[in-house]
Amino acid sequence: MNEYVNNSLEPLQQWYCDNCGEVIEKAEEGWLEWYRDIDKGNAFRKGKGFRIVHHNQRCMYNEKELFKQNKLTADMHLDHYVGPDGLVYLLSKIQYDQVEDNAEIVEIIRRLHVPYYEEALKYHNIAEEKGYFDGENEVTRYTTSTSKYILNHYKK
Numbered sequence: 705m706n707e708y709v710n711n712s713l714e715p716l717q718q719w720y721c722d723n724c725g726e727v728i729e730k731a732e733e734g735w736l737e738w739y740r741d742i743d744k745g746n747a748f749r750k751g752k753g754f755r756i757v758h759h760n761q762r763c764m765y766n767e768k769e770l771f772k773q774n775k776l777t778a779d780m781h782l783d784h785y786v787g788p789d790g791l792v793y794l795l796s797k798i799q800y801d802q803v804e805d806n807a808e809i810v811e812i813i814r815r816l817h818v819p820y821y822e823e824a825l826k827y828h829n830i831a832e833e834k835g836y837f838d839g840e841n842e843v844t845r846y847t848t849s850t851s852k853y854i855l856n857h858y859k860k
């Protein structure tokens with residue numbers, strides 16, 4: 705039995721939508737999206753504003769609205785970015801310098817590829833309040849064991 709069955713996410717298979725906060729039940733129902741600032745000089749601009757959302761108009765970026773703000777949206781089915789090959793796609797974005805702030809894409813990689821991180825993220829604020837992160841280094845917050853501890857101790 706999975707100890708997290710009730711109101712839990714299936715690790716690496718379900719996520720919380722960055723727009724509506726509801727569960728994305730499976731990768732096929734998800735969407736990874738971002739945008740680029742449009743450069744008048746046509747220079748290649750790097751991606752930013754990465755989000756994991758439901759694949760429906762209600763949750764996705766409004767392409768026309770962003771275009772009015774000189775932003776060009778880009779996106780792809782979420783199932784393209786899960787599993788080993790999904791990881792390869794995301795890592796290449798970093799290697800070939802396609803992202804404005806690598807911290808953004810690294811966070812997306814953790815959410816898609818590190819078990820329990822996505823769900824634990826929801827309770828990081830409580831862990832923070834309880835002082836669980838005191839004395840952490842740049843790795844501890846993101847490990848699977850930390851996420852499991854958070855879910856076992858701080859999940860409501």
Ligand SMILES: [Zn+2]
Nearest residue numbers: 721724758763
């Ligand atoms: Zn949504």
